Amino acid sequence: MKKIFITLLAIVATTTLFAQDHQGSLVKTGDQVPNFSIPTLDGKEFVISDLKGKVVLVNFFATWCGPCMKELPEVESQLWPKFKNENFAMVSIGREHTKEQLEAFNGKKGLTFPIAPDPKREVYAKFASQYIPRNFIVDKTGKIVWQGVGFSLEELDHMIKVIQENL
Numbered sequence: 001m002k003k004i005f006i007t008l009l010a011i012v013a014t015t016t017l018f019a020q021d022h023q024g025s026l027v028k029t030g031d032q033v034p035n036f037s038i039p040t041l042d043g044k045e046f047v048i049s050d051l052k053g054k055v056v057l058v059n060f061f062a063t064w065c066g067p068c069m070k071e072l073p074e075v076e077s078q079l080w081p082k083f084k085n086e087n088f089a090m091v092s093i094g095r096e097h098t099k100e101q102l103e104a105f106n107g108k109k110g111l112t113f114p115i116a117p118d119p120k121r122e123v124y125a126k127f128a129s130q131y132i133p134r135n136f137i138v139d140k141t142g143k144i145v146w147q148g149v150g151f152s153l154e155e156l157d158h159m160i161k162v163i164q165e166n167l
Contacts, residue, residue, distance in 0.1 A: 034126035
């Protein structure tokens with residue numbers, strides 16, 4: 001019985017370490033950002049390859065995700081106004097949401113940054129296998145310089161600092 005307990009404990013510890021270490025990410029800091037193009041709610045096309053020379057934030061969220069619903073208003077009030085007129089671009093991608101769902105959602109929230117639907121996880125699948133909110137900061141050369149999972153005000157402050165350092 002003791003051996004089984006120790007084995008189970010080792011499995012749980014290893015699984016927890018792996019989850020914290022990798023957290024479902026399919027790309028690493030220093031990797032070139034995966035190429036993607038996605039239509040935004042305002043009718044424009046967000047094409048990552050066209051944004052070389054800019055610092056880019058790619059955010060993944062879902063309307064049912066509690067931490068996402070805490071993060072998006074903070075991005076709207078703190079991050080977006082600070083950088084929207086800089087050499088900066090961002091897109092917030094609704095994982096598994098349709099255009100209609102996100103239009104209804106944003107009709108209530110009034111977010112002003114670009115939002116795009118990813119109903120089949122096609123863009124998300126280039127970056128990660130699980131967990132949201134998820135953020136990637138891409139430098140002017142197209143390399144991922146930072147990534148984060150989950151939300152806290154400390155992490156938001158750190159994202160703002162990384163964006164400032166890369167502008």
